[in-house]
Amino acid sequence: MTHTPVKETLRIALVGDYNHDVPAHQAIPLAIDDAAAVLDVTADYDWLATSEIRSAEDLVGYDAIWLVPASPYKNAQGAFLAAQYARENAIPFLGTCGGFQHAIIEYARHVMGVADAAHQETDSEGQMVIVPLSCSLIDNSSEIELRANTLIARAYGREKITEVYRCSYGIAADFAAELEKSDLRVTGWDEEGEIRAVELANHPFFVATLFQHERNALAGRPVPLVQAMLRAARD
Numbered sequence: 001m002t003h004t005p006v007k008e009t010l011r012i013a014l015v016g017d018y019n020h021d022v023p024a025h026q027a028i029p030l031a032i033d034d035a036a037a038v039l040d041v042t043a044d045y046d047w048l049a050t051s052e053i054r055s056a057e058d059l060v061g062y063d064a065i066w067l068v069p070a071s072p073y074k075n076a077q078g079a080f081l082a083a084q085y086a087r088e089n090a091i092p093f094l095g096t097c098g099g100f101q102h103a104i105i106e107y108a109r110h111v112m113g114v115a116d117a118a119h120q121e122t123d124s125e126g127q128m129v130i131v132p133l134s135c136s137l138i139d140n141s142s143e144i145e146l147r148a149n150t151l152i153a154r155a156y157g158r159e160k161i162t163e164v165y166r167c168s169y170g171i172a173a174d175f176a177a178e179l180e181k182s183d184l185r186v187t188g189w190d191e192e193g194e195i196r197a198v199e200l201a202n203h204p205f206f207v208a209t210l211f212q213h214e215r216n217a218l219a220g221r222p223v224p225l226v227q228a229m230l231r232a233a234r235d
Contacts, residue, residue, distance in 0.1 A: 010036070010233050012045040013059060015082040016068035016098070023215055024069040024096065024166070030217035035227040041234055053078030059085045063233040064092040064205075069166065069212055071098025072122045080106045087206060092232040094225060095208030097167050101130045103208045104171060104198070107184050114175075121169055129175040133168055133194075140165050144196050144211065147187040151199050151207050155228035163211035170210055171195050205232035 012032060019025055029045065036043035050073040052058065058081075059065065065086040073079045079099070083106040086093035095103040101119060108117035108129050118126030141164040146153040153159055171179065176195055180186060188197025188209065200206035207225060216223050 006234050007041070007063065009042040009044065010063045010230060011061060012043055013062040013065045013082070014045050014047045014068050015050065015053065015065060015079060016047070016070055017049050017074050018047045019070055022070045023218060024212050027214045027217040028066070028068060031214045031223040031226045034217060034222060035230045038222070038227055039230055039234060041230065043230060050075040050078035053081050056081060056085045062091065064229050066229070067093070067095040067099030067102060069097035069099065071101065073098065076102065076122065084110060087200060087203065090204050092205040092229050093207070094229045096214060097210060097212055100198070100208040100210045101169055105129060108175070112178065112182055119169070129172050130169050131172045133170045138166055138168065142190050144188050144190055146197070147185070150185070150187045151205060151228065152187050152197055152225065155224040157224070163213050164215055165211050167210055205229055
């Protein structure tokens with residue numbers, strides 16, 4: 001039995017439309033650099049505009065994929081392709097805010113059989129699985145309860161966390177009930193019981209959150225989920 005050596009250099013695809021004015025986009029390189037230092041690896045990252053992703057070939061060779069915040073994306077199909085490629089090829093994946101929303105839609109369309117799954121911010125027809133939140137979470141922080149013995153709970157090392165949001169859209173209530181029956185497990189809830197994190201069973205690392213954990217890096221704090229993603233990519 002051969003043992004695959006751990007990788008010393010990781011290639012990370014940051015899928016999204018870079019905008020220096022977006023705090024999360026400022027934070028992401030800091031979060032990756034900090035996590036790479038902790039793990040003693042080199043992490044090279046490429047910002048891939050959604051308009052540049054036209055097929056799975058555009059994602060070949062990356063050790064991890066992060067579908068980053070700041071949607072609507074210029075090319076939603078590029079975002080869906082990123083989530084699908086990571087999901088189908090066991091590539092470590094992180095989705096944040098808009099990344100969370102689009103990972104949900106991709107899974108609904110291609111795994112759950114909801115071919116017309118749609119996002120109410122950008123779509124005018126179809127089954128709206130992503131809808132306006134009853135209360136906007138722009139720059140709000142709240143306590144989140146994590147499901148025990150999950151990727152996200154192990155990354156944080158605890159089952160209650162407090163994180164910040166910058167979003168106005170989440171999972172529709174009727175679709176949330178369907179999601180509970182799928183392999184895309186709900187693994188984080190806010191104090192009102194609303195879904196705030198999911199992860200895919202039987203995948204090395206596929207985690208998506210509605211909160212923007214990466215923004216901790218702007219304050220010099222570690223970002224556990226980024227460390228966990230890089231660790232999965234390394235090993």
